[in-house]
Amino acid sequence: xxxxxxxTDIMVWFLVISLLVWSRVIARSPQVKKxxxxxxKSSIAMASAIILLFYLLFTLLDSIxxxxxxxxxxxxxEQVQYGEIVSLLDLLFTHNIESTERTYSxxxxxxxxxxxxxxxxxxxxxxxxxxxxxxxxxxxxVSESIFAIxxxxxxxxxxxxxxxxxxxKRGFKSELPWRTAYLTLLFLVVTFTWFYxxxxxxxxxxxxxxxxDVLYQSLKSIRxxxxxxxxxxxxxxxxxxxLGVSAGxxxxxxxxxxxxxxxTLSSIPGVLLIAAGVLSMQVMMDNNPGWxxxxxERSDLRLLFLIMILGIxxxxxxxxxxxxxxxxxxxxxxxxxxxxxxVGKLTIIRRHIxxxxxxxxxxxxxxxxxxxxxxxxxxxxxxxxxxxxMHSWGNMINQARLEMARExxxxxxxxxxxxxxxxxxxxxxxxSDRIQTVxxxxxxx
Amino acid sequence: xNSILRVKDLSLIxxxxxxxxxxxxxxxxxxxxxxxxxxGSGKSLTSLAIMRLLPDVISVSSxxxxxxxxxxxxxPESQMQKIRGKSIAMIFQExxxxxxxxxxVGEQVAEVIKLHLGLKKDDIKKKVISLFEEVALxxxxxxxxxxxxxxxxxxKQRVMIAIALACEPDLLIADEPTTALDVTIQAQVLTLLKxxxxxRDLSILFITHDMAVVSQMADRVAVMRQGEILEQAxxxxxxxxxxxxxxxxxxxxxxxTKEERETGEERDRLLEVEDLKVYFPIKKGFFQxxxxxxxxxxSVTLSIPRGKTLxxxxxxGSGKSTIGQAILSLxxxxxxxxxxxxxxxxxxxxxxxKPYRRKIQIIFQDPFSALNPRMTIGDIIREGMVSLGxxxxxxxxxxxxxxxxxxxxxxxxxxxxxxxxxxxxxxRQRIGIARALAVEPELIICDEPTSxxxxxxxxxxxxxxxxxxxxxxxxxLFITHDLSxxxxxxxxxxxxxxxxxxxxxxxxxxxxxxQHEYTQKLLKSAPKLPK
Numbered sequence: 001x002x003x004x005x006x007x008t009d010i011m012v013w014f015l016v017i018s019l020l021v022w023s024r025v026i027a028r029s030p031q032v033k034k035x036x037x038x039x040x041k042s043s044i045a046m047a048s049a050i051i052l053l054f055y056l057l058f059t060l061l062d063s064i065x066x067x068x069x070x071x072x073x074x075x076x077x078e079q080v081q082y083g084e085i086v087s088l089l090d091l092l093f094t095h096n097i098e099s100t101e102r103t104y105s106x107x108x109x110x111x112x113x114x115x116x117x118x119x120x121x122x123x124x125x126x127x128x129x130x131x132x133x134x135x136x137x138x139x140x141x142v143s144e145s146i147f148a149i150x151x152x153x154x155x156x157x158x159x160x161x162x163x164x165x166x167x168x169k170r171g172f173k174s175e176l177p178w179r180t181a182y183l184t185l186l187f188l189v190v191t192f193t194w195f196y197x198x199x200x201x202x203x204x205x206x207x208x209x210x211x212x213d214v215l216y217q218s219l220k221s222i223r224x225x226x227x228x229x230x231x232x233x234x235x236x237x238x239x240x241x242x243l244g245v246s247a248g249x250x251x252x253x254x255x256x257x258x259x260x261x262x263x264t265l266s267s268i269p270g271v272l273l274i275a276a277g278v279l280s281m282q283v284m285m286d287n288n289p290g291w292x293x294x295x296x297e298r299s300d301l302r303l304l305f306l307i308m309i310l311g312i313x314x315x316x317x318x319x320x321x322x323x324x325x326x327x328x329x330x331x332x333x334x335x336x337x338x339x340x341x342x343v344g345k346l347t348i349i350r351r352h353i354x355x356x357x358x359x360x361x362x363x364x365x366x367x368x369x370x371x372x373x374x375x376x377x378x379x380x381x382x383x384x385x386x387x388x389x390m391h392s393w394g395n396m397i398n399q400a401r402l403e404m405a406r407e408x409x410x411x412x413x414x415x416x417x418x419x420x421x422x423x424x425x426x427x428x429x430x431x432s433d434r435i436q437t438v439x440x441x442x443x444x445x
Numbered sequence: 446x447n448s449i450l451r452v453k454d455l456s457l458i459x460x461x462x463x464x465x466x467x468x469x470x471x472x473x474x475x476x477x478x479x480x481x482x483x484x485g486s487g488k489s490l491t492s493l494a495i496m497r498l499l500p501d502v503i504s505v506s507s508x509x510x511x512x513x514x515x516x517x518x519x520x521p522e523s524q525m526q527k528i529r530g531k532s533i534a535m536i537f538q539e540x541x542x543x544x545x546x547x548x549x550v551g552e553q554v555a556e557v558i559k560l561h562l563g564l565k566k567d568d569i570k571k572k573v574i575s576l577f578e579e580v581a582l583x584x585x586x587x588x589x590x591x592x593x594x595x596x597x598x599x600x601k602q603r604v605m606i607a608i609a610l611a612c613e614p615d616l617l618i619a620d621e622p623t624t625a626l627d628v629t630i631q632a633q634v635l636t637l638l639k640x641x642x643x644x645r646d647l648s649i650l651f652i653t654h655d656m657a658v659v660s661q662m663a664d665r666v667a668v669m670r671q672g673e674i675l676e677q678a679x680x681x682x683x684x685x686x687x688x689x690x691x692x693x694x695x696x697x698x699x700x701x702t703k704e705e706r707e708t709g710e711e712r713d714r715l716l717e718v719e720d721l722k723v724y725f726p727i728k729k730g731f732f733q734x735x736x737x738x739x740x741x742x743x744s745v746t747l748s749i750p751r752g753k754t755l756x757x758x759x760x761x762g763s764g765k766s767t768i769g770q771a772i773l774s775l776x777x778x779x780x781x782x783x784x785x786x787x788x789x790x791x792x793x794x795x796x797x798x799k800p801y802r803r804k805i806q807i808i809f810q811d812p813f814s815a816l817n818p819r820m821t822i823g824d825i826i827r828e829g830m831v832s833l834g835x836x837x838x839x840x841x842x843x844x845x846x847x848x849x850x851x852x853x854x855x856x857x858x859x860x861x862x863x864x865x866x867x868x869x870x871x872x873r874q875r876i877g878i879a880r881a882l883a884v885e886p887e888l889i890i891c892d893e894p895t896s897x898x899x900x901x902x903x904x905x906x907x908x909x910x911x912x913x914x915x916x917x918x919x920x921x922l923f924i925t926h927d928l929s930x931x932x933x934x935x936x937x938x939x940x941x942x943x944x945x946x947x948x949x950x951x952x953x954x955x956x957x958x959x960q961h962e963y964t965q966k967l968l969k970s971a972p973k974l975p976k
Contacts, residue, residue: 031819031864256733333809334817334825337880340773341829342795342802351828355819 004065004085006300008307011231012063016056038438043180045434048427050184055222055424062089062223065296085296089223093216096199099134101211104403104410108202110135113410132203139201145194152193156186206412208399218416220391225424228307228376229369235311236368240318241361245349247319248326258323262316270313275384277309278302299387306379306386310372318364322357329356359439366432370425377421393417447474448513449615449648450495455508457490457499457672464490464503465672472616475646477639479663479680481653481695483899487672488652492618495650496533497525513615531561534609538621540601544593550604551577551589554611561612576607579644581637599630603637610641618650623658627760627926632970635662654899656699657929657972660684668692684974698904699929700974715751715920716772716805716888720744721781723764723771741767743944744781749888749937752914754921756931756952758967759941765924768941769890772922773805774798785888803833806881810893812873816865822876823847823861826883835884850879854909871902878909882917890922895930907933928971932956940964 026032067082104113111129205214247258292298379385380394396417403410450472457465472478510517577585580603623631667677676689724738741764749755809815848858854875895903939949948961
């Protein structure tokens with residue numbers, strides 16, 4: 001067994017670690033700490049944050065990739081052979097990966113959705129819905145559900161208990177809505193345990209055309225969606241901040257060049273640019289098949305490329321905002337005072353300008369996140385998004401195109417993709433609303 | 446019955462907190478009633494209550510307002526709407542934001558007339574033009590089709606007055622109508638208001654913080670503090686014999702107390718500015734060609750003796766702030782020399798300039814934007830010390846120095862750990878002073894440091910500045926538009942107009958015996974308190 005590092009894994013872990021470091025840093029400033037406190041005073045923000053954390057947890061679980069050595073089959077070579085790359089999430093759902101059915105089946109169904117022609121032992125040809133291979137008929141769904149919910153309550157309850165004890169030990173009383181947080185957590189844990197435990201005996205969200213489990217697909221898609229949402233901002237932020245601040249602060253020809261650059265870039269249709277980028281990369285990858293050992297690495301590189309292209313096309317909006325704000329701040333008298341003290345330009349940017357831009361950056365990052373998750377779905381639907389072999393909500397929706405036209409309709413693929421995406425985007429939007437209300441200085445009365 | 450407005454026992458509350466506490470006064474026909482107080486004293490709330498325009502969160506807990514014996518609080522909203530604009534009209538402090546920028550000024554006046562008087566189209570236009578004549582706008586027929594941005598501040602305020610007068614109101618509420626205007630224009634607007642009052646027998650409720658304006662305008666005066674009327678009297682009685690201790694201190698602070706200074710001995714000149722020109726290029730077109738110049742400062746020569754104060758007086762746009770920035774090398778100098786201790790600063794590079802940066806510092810007008818809201822007071826004061834390498838390099842002794850500085854400007858040592866938003870305007874201005882003092886400068890450029898402050902706070906800050914000058918012998922270049930504070934702080938004065946200095950000399954000579962006609966005009970326009 002060895003650890004397999006994909007490019008996107010490295011980036012997402014780098015991001016998580018820098019977020020942790022950043023939260024350490026802001027914990028030292030009482031002003032910023034108080035602001036975050038105010039944000040989470042709203043119970044909606046708290047619940048949204050918990051949901052987002054849950055999504056992040058799945059992303060991280062899905063971002064630790066391993067390669068297991070294949071069993072030594074009669075090969076004479078000394079080299080150890082490695083099998084496919086799998087993530088921790090895959091290990092958790094091995095039973096689902098292995099138990100593929102023949103074709104469509106509805107959620108919790110025991111038989112296939114479509115009838116097939118069979119010849120019985122008497123030689124009579126008839127149409128019937130075949131039983132599913134991995135779902136046994138004799139399960140009692142009610143008792144199993146009760147048991148699963150019970151287990152879920154115990155897990156959730158103990159998590160909450162640990163947190164309460166920890167809070168008591170630290171001895172701080174805060175007016176944060178912990179009750180809402182606990183309820184949300186409990187709900188999520190119970191739902192997930194229920195799904196998970198039943199997934200051993202059923203296809204909880206049904207199966208797709210080739211018999212793959214839809215629940216597993218939807219969970220795998222979380223990583224793709226979240227990655228596109230956060231890694232794109234990671235690429236876009238430095239560009240937007242550096243260009244925006246230098247345009248605003250230095251003015252003159254620097255400002256002119258940057259302005260012409262983003263005006264040009266933002267007047268090219270985004271989809272055109274992305275399609276061109278993705279297609280040219282596709283050609284490049286087809287010409288160099290030796291670059292990747294596995295299909296997973298290949299689709300990962302394509303994802304990375306998509307993220308980069310999205311990042312390159314989406315910095316203009318934030319850059320424009322930051323330029324305007326920097327222009328304003330650099331005229332304010334505390335900047336003049338710093339200049340009168342002979343403080344260098346870089347220090348002025350670091351100490352006086354960036355901290356006063358932070359609210360804009362944060363607000364636009366959170367707002368962009370949901371936009372990017374949706375953009376992935378649209379791009380994959382159009383066919384210039386992620387690799388077709390990669391699990392993503394966009395690909396699921398794309399496949400559901402034909403399923404919707406069937407009679408009777410196959411609705412669960414689209415429905416699952418929609419629900420998973422909807423909850424993520426809604427939570428992100430609600431949280432960004434709250435962040436905007438608290439951080440935007442214009443909202444202070 | 447010649448009482449127009451009678452406010453009786455008016456109290457306002459917001460969530461149990463009292464904003465106004467039984468305010469009572471009466472305004473008679475043809476009377477100018479001045480409501481004086483510092484910011485936050487409840488003057489504007491009173492005027493809003495009269496118009497019944499209070500925000501929803503504020504409620505009237507008791508009292509009554511009667512306009513010609515009709516209780517305003519008893520009227521339904523539809524009736525009240527007819528009273529607003531027709532019986533009671535209002536003019537505001539900021540004429541810029543009170544006018545709609547996309548409508549011509551004539552239309553804006555016409556709109557009010559159409560709404561309340563119901564005249565015919567031609568009559569309305571005639572009426573507007575006659576109103577423009579009354580408020581002394583030049584070429585009224587032409588001005589009818591002008592947009593607000595084409596008018597100057599004073600002209601806009603005249604249009605506002607025309608709108609207010611359009612429906613022949615009984616009462617005009619003027620909420621700090623001249624605060625945003627220059628002295629000469631202020632004098633014109635005040636004369637105009639007085640003339641209109643006589644001409645129309647109009648009652649005016651005049652809200653202001655400026656005692657000198659009150660003494661020129663008002664028939665009767667009421668002083669407010671913290672939602673209460675402390676004293677009410679006839680104008681003459683009020684200024685000759687104020688009763689309440691707060692009023693006395695207010696008048697004392699507003700009065701220019703001239704102190705005797707030693708004169709005669711010629712000190713060496715700390716700063717000499719010779720023939721200074723600062724031109725800003727006007728750029729146009731795709732390639733940003735320079736098509737002309739704005740002459741912000743045009744051949745200015747001045748000098749500041751060591752340990753003395755030079756006041757630079759002028760109206761807005763006269764280029765006085767630009768001189769300050771040119772001395773600090775924050776704007777490029779087009780021509781001329783700025784000599785500090787006989788060293789020409791204009792010829793130095795940024796690095797060579799650094800030792801001089803610590804010797805020249807600046808204090809700003811707006812205490813709210815002068816401090817970075819994201820830094821603690823300690824860090825704000827420390828910034829200059831670190832950047833210019835003043836004092837010790839160790840943090841502990843820097844902290845000690847910061848504490849001393851805060852105590853020096855009458856703040857407390859533990860304020861170092863707080864953020865700017867926790868302080869009032871006056872306190873912030875003190876922090877600004879402490880920041881400048883941190884690098885032990887020899888010259889401080891004070892760019893209108895008191896114009897955003899209330900009278901009492903203003904006199905405290907001026908006292909502090911003088912105290913610091915006596916202790917450390919620092920020189921000030923005091924930039925201001927307020928002539929009344931010049932004798933308090935300055936030893937010499939220079940009067941500026943359109944980028945040029947028109948008159949320069951000692952306080953005695955210039956203030957008592959002005960030579961240039963512009964100085965004479967300025968001094969004549971400035972409202973004065975009775976001696």
